[in-house]
Amino acid sequence: MSSTDGTAPPDRPADGTPGQKLDLGPVGHLGDRLFAGMARGSGALVVAIVAFVGIFLLALAIPALADNNSSFLFSRIWEPGGETPRFGIAALFYTTLVSSVIAMVIAVPIAVGVALFTTYYSPRRLAAPVSHAIDLLAAVPSIIYGLWAIIFFAPILRPVINGLSSALGWLPLFEKPATDNLGVVFTASVVLAIMILPVVTAISREIFAQTPITHREGALALGATRWEMIRMAVLPYGRSGVVSASMLGLGRALGETVAVLIILSVPNGNDPWNASIFAGGETFASKIANNAAEFDTPEKTGAYIAAGLVLFVVTFLVNSAARLIVARSGPGGKRPRRNRRAGTNPAQTEGAAS
């Protein structure tokens, strides 16, 4: 509709009497140069912003790091400010990573299932509304997730927590803590899984839908069942896409703040550190948000900014890896897959090629 507006000037009655030339202004290069400059400037600004985020955080973190009396990377103590500031990120790093990785492990299979459902299982008329419904999950603000989770959702996890901890309690990761507390890393992970589900689903869905029809029909023509078609054609084609979607989901989970802040109970300072996912804890983001009121001296603020910098670097690396996987293998990731298979199992290559 609107496309005709700009292209067929003679039809436009608003432009004055017929016969008069369409006045589009002087044809000069100044406008072009200015506009191109503005466009380039905006592009450069994006690059500058990302660079500035790193530079500013680093610049403000360095003085605090220089005054730090304990190992920033390996200490679990967090006592910034004061005469002898001591702070380290080991505990934060652990909780952040463990909660996000568990979230990813829970979310990815379900997301792949949902993506397959909308692309190859659901009736066509249902596919679009279903996709939109899942996308709406991404629109729910994280503070509402947190509130809902700690009041209504966490109690139904209690049997799961009890079951897992009594079955696998001999592992430090699943050790049952003394108190009956639902604000634990595991709860946060499950909620994070729900929160990253739409991202992983959306990207997987797109990749699955791109599977060449020849691959799919080839599989079906050979007598494959629907599931076999998916395993032989769709999943191999979408593998790199799913991997990068998972990484993006992981990046999202690493930086999630408020939901985690509400859910996780902060361990008492005197308690010994607990590696179990059934204990409370703090992530980078929740620690920073929880202590925003403490940003009174530059030294103290610097410590939190240093933690934020680590979070920035970690998410940067995870997201870059996700993008590189996609860029390297392209949608479908044909080449690496075939090479790997050819090396390990020639019989399968034949099967895939036929």
Next chain:
Amino acid sequence: MTTLAANKPAYDGQTLDLTGKSGSRAFKNTLATVLIVLCFLIALVPLLWILWTVISKGYNLLLDPNWWSQSQRGVTVRRVGGGAYHAIMGTLIMSLICALIAVPIAILGAIYLVEYGKGTKAAKVVSFMIDILTGVPSIVAALFIYAVWITVFGFNRVGFAVSLSLVLLMLPVVLRSTEEMLKLVPDELREASYALGVPKWKTILKVVVPTAFGGIITGVMLGLARVMGETAPLLILVGYSKNINLNPFEGFMGALPTMINQDRTELALQPAADRVWAAALTLILLVLLLNLLARVIARFSTIKSK
């Protein structure tokens, strides 16, 4: 001929079964179908549960006209009354300022990627950085603005600082969706415009951008919806005020997420709990309405490529 004839008897004995699949294959197929449908149902549960919780607990206060016209000034957690006007206005002001800054940069950036930088190395770098910016956690964006606005420049914690940090979050969303839309504009339109002697920048402004306008608006709305629900920047960059403050450059400001955050520890008290869920419902309504509107616009403004 002879070989065929020789082979034939070998097939005669057994009939080739083309009718069905073996039991285990059929079973696996059914199992996979069941699991996949189950995944979908599991994914729907949280959405419906959250919506039900927030609506059933929050709708009551929303029916009260005071909710939309009064602030929480002087209302304590134990008392009933007051409204969310201060928070709604705060949320709208901060996100609109954010949009005013982010949208022009995003659109120009997308124009750069599609119209000027296509295929160049610089465009690849910009594109990569947009991906990175998409992944920057809101708390990091907030810390960055804190470092610049408060530590370096020595300004106060105000609503405008929140808007600045939201720009970092909104920019990549709008830029990417605008880029996708600009890519969809058929080259024939550009060429027709050039053929008429229209310079490139006017072609972009008067042909390309108007053609993609619906899609750009969709992106803007999705971006707005994303930043409205953000809480982390609010916690760090502005204090919560129960009073009406419409000035983003001075004083603390209410906002819906911080209004929820303020009373979430007092949920045992009925008036506070009512307000928390009502604020949550208001926020969800705002965000979902923007999302739905964006989708409606997107549906009616798809570029028809011949």
